[in-house]
Amino acid sequence: MSERQPTLTIALAGQPNVGKSTVFNLLTHQNQYVSNWPGKTCEQKTGICQREGICVSIVDLPGAYSLTANSEEERIARDFLIKCRPDAVIVVVDAASLERSLYLAAELVCLPVPVVVGLNMLDMAGYEGITIEPHVLQAAMGIPVVPMVASKGQGVRDLVAAAAVAARNPQSWTPNRPEVQAGHRQVLDAIETLISDLTPHPYPPDWVALKLLEGDEEITAMMRMQLGAAWEQVHAILAQHDDAFLAVAGGRYEWIGRMVRAAVVRPKPGQVTVTDRIDQAATHPVAGLIILLCALGLLFYLTYAIGAPVQAWLEIYVVQAGAEWARTLLSAWPAWLVGLLSSGVIMGVGTVLTLLPFLLIFFSVLGLLEDVGYMARAAFVMDRFMHRMGLHGKSFLPMFLGFGCNVPAMMGTRIIESPKARLTTILVTPLVPCTARMSVVAFLAPIFFGSRATAVTLGLLALTIVVIAGVGATMHRLFSGGEHTAFIMELPLYHIPSARRIAQGVWQRLVDFLQGAGTIILVVSVVMWALSTYPGGEIETSYLAFVGRWLAPMGRLMGLDWQMMVALLTSFVRKENTLPTLAVLYSGGSSGVNLVETLRSQLSPAAGLAFLAVQILFIPCVATVATIRQETRSWGWTAFSILFLFVLSMSAGIAIFQGAAVLGWGL
Amino acid sequence: MQTLVDVPTGAIAIVQQFQGGREFAARAAALGFTLGVEITVIHNYGSGPILVGVRGARVALGRGEASKIRVTTL
Numbered sequence: 108m109s110e111r112q113p114t115l116t117i118a119l120a121g122q123p124n125v126g127k128s129t130v131f132n133l134l135t136h137q138n139q140y141v142s143n144w145p146g147k148t149c150e151q152k153t154g155i156c157q158r159e160g161i162c163v164s165i166v167d168l169p170g171a172y173s174l175t176a177n178s179e180e181e182r183i184a185r186d187f188l189i190k191c192r193p194d195a196v197i198v199v200v201d202a203a204s205l206e207r208s209l210y211l212a213a214e215l216v217c218l219p220v221p222v223v224v225g226l227n228m229l230d231m232a233g234y235e236g237i238t239i240e241p242h243v244l245q246a247a248m249g250i251p252v253v254p255m256v257a258s259k260g261q262g263v264r265d266l267v268a269a270a271a272v273a274a275r276n277p278q279s280w281t282p283n284r285p286e287v288q289a290g291h292r293q294v295l296d297a298i299e300t301l302i303s304d305l306t307p308h309p310y311p312p313d314w315v316a317l318k319l320l321e322g323d324e325e326i327t328a329m330m331r332m333q334l335g336a337a338w339e340q341v342h343a344i345l346a347q348h349d350d351a352f353l354a355v356a357g358g359r360y361e362w363i364g365r366m367v368r369a370a371v372v373r374p375k376p377g378q379v380t381v382t383d384r385i386d387q388a389a390t391h392p393v394a395g396l397i398i399l400l401c402a403l404g405l406l407f408y409l410t411y412a413i414g415a416p417v418q419a420w421l422e423i424y425v426v427q428a429g430a431e432w433a434r435t436l437l438s439a440w441p442a443w444l445v446g447l448l449s450s451g452v453i454m455g456v457g458t459v460l461t462l463l464p465f466l467l468i469f470f471s472v473l474g475l476l477e478d479v480g481y482m483a484r485a486a487f488v489m490d491r492f493m494h495r496m497g498l499h500g501k502s503f504l505p506m507f508l509g510f511g512c513n514v515p516a517m518m519g520t521r522i523i524e525s526p527k528a529r530l531t532t533i534l535v536t537p538l539v540p541c542t543a544r545m546s547v548v549a550f551l552a553p554i555f556f557g558s559r560a561t562a563v564t565l566g567l568l569a570l571t572i573v574v575i576a577g578v579g580a581t582m583h584r585l586f587s588g589g590e591h592t593a594f595i596m597e598l599p600l601y602h603i604p605s606a607r608r609i610a611q612g613v614w615q616r617l618v619d620f621l622q623g624a625g626t627i628i629l630v631v632s633v634v635m636w637a638l639s640t641y642p643g644g645e646i647e648t649s650y651l652a653f654v655g656r657w658l659a660p661m662g663r664l665m666g667l668d669w670q671m672m673v674a675l676l677t678s679f680v681r682k683e684n685t686l687p688t689l690a691v692l693y694s695g696g697s698s699g700v701n702l703v704e705t706l707r708s709q710l711s712p713a714a715g716l717a718f719l720a721v722q723i724l725f726i727p728c729v730a731t732v733a734t735i736r737q738e739t740r741s742w743g744w745t746a747f748s749i750l751f752l753f754v755l756s757m758s759a760g761i762a763i764f765q766g767a768a769v770l771g772w773g774l
Numbered sequence: 775m776q777t778l779v780d781v782p783t784g785a786i787a788i789v790q791q792f793q794g795g796r797e798f799a800a801r802a803a804a805l806g807f808t809l810g811v812e813i814t815v816i817h818n819y820g821s822g823p824i825l826v827g828v829r830g831a832r833v834a835l836g837r838g839e840a841s842k843i844r845v846t847t848l
Contacts (some may be wrong), residue, residue, distance in 0.1 A: 173803075490822070491823070
């Protein structure tokens with residue numbers, strides 16, 4: 108393929124659930140790159156589209172319902188359109204809910220960038236009994252309308268061609284624009300006259316006047332600064348019409364009504380659609396919970412029936428065998444190099460490799476639920492419970508995945524649209540005890556508590572849920588000033604799942620994980636190996652042991668010795684490392700020491716309980732930390748998460764041990 | 775006047791007024807809730823979120839949000 112530079116930039120806009128990402132993937136194939144929006148933690152995807160002699164750069168704007176500054180996505184989308192001025196913008200709309208999804212188009216046509224409508228999901232509209240005539244819609248709107256079924260790859264070629272034509276001929280673009288509802292038109296004109304000479308470049312004055320009338324906070328603040336003394340006059344008008352935003356929104360829907368009237372034939376009211384029938388059960392307070400439990404049951408069944416055995420197989424026959432093989436094959440090489448390769452590099456690669464079966468299963472099931480349209484229903488059913496923790500209903504499924512493995516849970520938070528809610532979920536999720544943490548608890552609890560081990564384990568689970576709720580509510584208060592984020596969410600139509608779309612999503616997430624988190628995991632594994640080996644070659648005299656001894660005074664507050672602190676530190680590489688580390692440290696070099704007996708004699712039940720609590724709340728494994736970094740795109744939040752979990756787990760351990768000491772229990 | 779919370783399953787309501795600030799009303803408007811629009815209540819179980827049909831789309835609202843939308847029923 109030729110290495111041509113794209114000459115045109117086309118932005119891709121659309122509301123959530125309209126199939127925009129499918130369109131983006133079809134346009135750009137794998138020719139995409141990801142970066143951050145300037146100054147934001149939200150990711151920007153750009154791709155090159157080359158077909159039929161057209162070479163354009165496509166910028167995927169975040170999904171937004173409107174261009175009012177209600178959310179970070181909406182601010183990013185409009186800033187890009189106004190400040191970077193793409194040559195054209197494609198707005199993808201859902202034919203099955205055309206009125207609602209044209210709302211964004213009604214905002215876009217007021218900007219000085221040519222708009223092309225991608226009328227997507229025409230097949231879905233057909234199933235719902237809706238017929239649409241694209242050319243009638245095109246004539247009414249005065250802008251190109253391209254019929255599409257993106258899930259089957261239909262209409263994409265025409266869409267690019269139409270966008271390229273629109274981009275090259277901006278002067279011939281004469282859209283039919285929405286107007287403010289009667290009664291407020293003079294107000295809008297008056298404001299526009301007052302500000303037109305004072306509006307900063309590159310903002311269009313008519314658009315700014317509209318946003319002022321809508322009460323847009325960002326634009327209002329900008330104009331107050333810009334106008335200085337002249338602001339008083341504008342402010343006086345706005346204060347008299349503080350309900351004008353209803354007239355603006357109403358005007359857009361009136362425009363949409365006019366556009367749609369001639370072009371769309373709807374089924375008679377009262378007709379029960381497939382989606383209605385499924386939702387009878389899926390959103391029912393009881394039946395909905397049962398369906399959700401079945402979906403989760405399926406997920407965990409697949410994890411244990413397929414994921415765990417495959418993981419164990421990979422661990423024994425690939426990772427351990429590989430390390431063994433490296434040691435034998437390279438026996439002539441210097442010892443440090445053999446150690447580096449067999450214990451550092453291969454273990455790091457092994458961590459990534461053994462995670463893959465879990466990731467594949469989780470991403471596939473998650474992708475299926477999302478593609479079918481079930482995800483929003485799960486959020487609907489769980490919202491009443493999640494709200495008590497200050498979280499959104501959509502946080503439930505990703506967090507629940509955390510019980511299996513925290514890594515896919517972190518990546519699953521991408522379904523949460525609000526950045527604040529997503530960040531809260533990412534920061535809370537490491538507190539969900541994954542299978543690896545629980546396996547350590549399952550091994551240690553019987554040693555300390557004998558027949559009461561099950562009760563203690565359940566108690567620890569209850570503790571994590573209480574801590575999650577407390578931390579969730581606190582973070583919510585800090586991030587949003589305790590203000591309750593409004594629960595108002597669209598439930599998309601059910602779709603017949605497309606294997607190609609799901610596979611594309613799974614592949615994308617796996618690639619993201621390998622590129623983003625994979626390298627960090629490898630580097631940290633090697634560093635941790637070095638820290639636990641040098642300078643003496645033994646873990647007892649290593650740098651890690653030095654840190655463990657340094658932490659010993661804090662350990663004593665919870666009845667733990669330095670060996671236990673080192674075991675916690677090595678659990679950073681993999682949670683399962685806790686046990687082998689303890690075995691090595693307590694053996695003191697001599698073989699034949701029984702770990703179970705040693706632990707029982709070294710630790711009182713109170714200290715044992717403190718250790719289990721710390722272990723379950725401690726900094727997650729490196730794979731999870733690397734994924735936090737990848738998903739927040741911020742080292743700051745990653746460092747915060749590590750520090751926060753360290754302090755939280757230590758405080759819990761100290762509180763439990765000191766509490767037990769006061770009560771005189773288990774010493 | 776009643777709010778959307780009071781409207782039973784299957785009934786049709788017409789939006790008359792928004793309460794509780796411009797931010798909520800602006801978000802609701804983007805999702806299709808404007809003055810005079812017809813809303814079909816698809817599910818209202820008396821507790822938990824409410825599911826409504828508005829402008830051909832299905833939208834879920836928390837009870838707190840629904841109680842900020844004043845409506846009349848047909």
